[in-house]
Amino acid sequence: MFKHKYIITVESDxxxxxxLGDKIHGATVVALETEQYPDLVDLAWLTKRFPMSRDTLSRQLELFNIGSTGKKLYDPNIVVPFLKNKIEHNLGGKGKTNK
Structure with a gap:
């Protein structure tokens, strides 16, 4: 029987x-990783993490741009939660009817 890998993402201050080795509801913790955001991110960095085109990201984040019009830069501590919230609200709402 093969073991399955489950990934849990937690964000916290x-x-x-x-x-490692802790048991959580029958599963054993075998790896821990951390991701640290850079001070400023560009559209290329954001397109790797969010399923949106550069144009869509640029339009939606226009108010958060702290770079120039040529090189758009964003504070990830502001735009990442904004985009995650936007994606969560867009899931499951369009075209579905409850019968």
Missing amino acids: IPPQIC
């Missing part, structure tokens, strides 16, 4: 109190 302080690290979670999880250690």
Whole structure:
């Protein structure tokens, strides 16, 4: 029987109190990773993380641009939560009817 890999993402100002080898509801923690955002990000960085085109991202983040019109730069601590919230609200709403 093959083991399955499950990925859980947690965001917090302080690290979670999880250690390698801990048991969580029958699963064992085998890896811990952290991602640190750069001070400023561009559209290329954002397109790798969000399923949107450069044009769509540029339009939606126009108010958050702190770079120039030629080189658009954004504070990831502001735009990442904004985009995640936007994606969550867009999922499952269009074209579905409850019968």
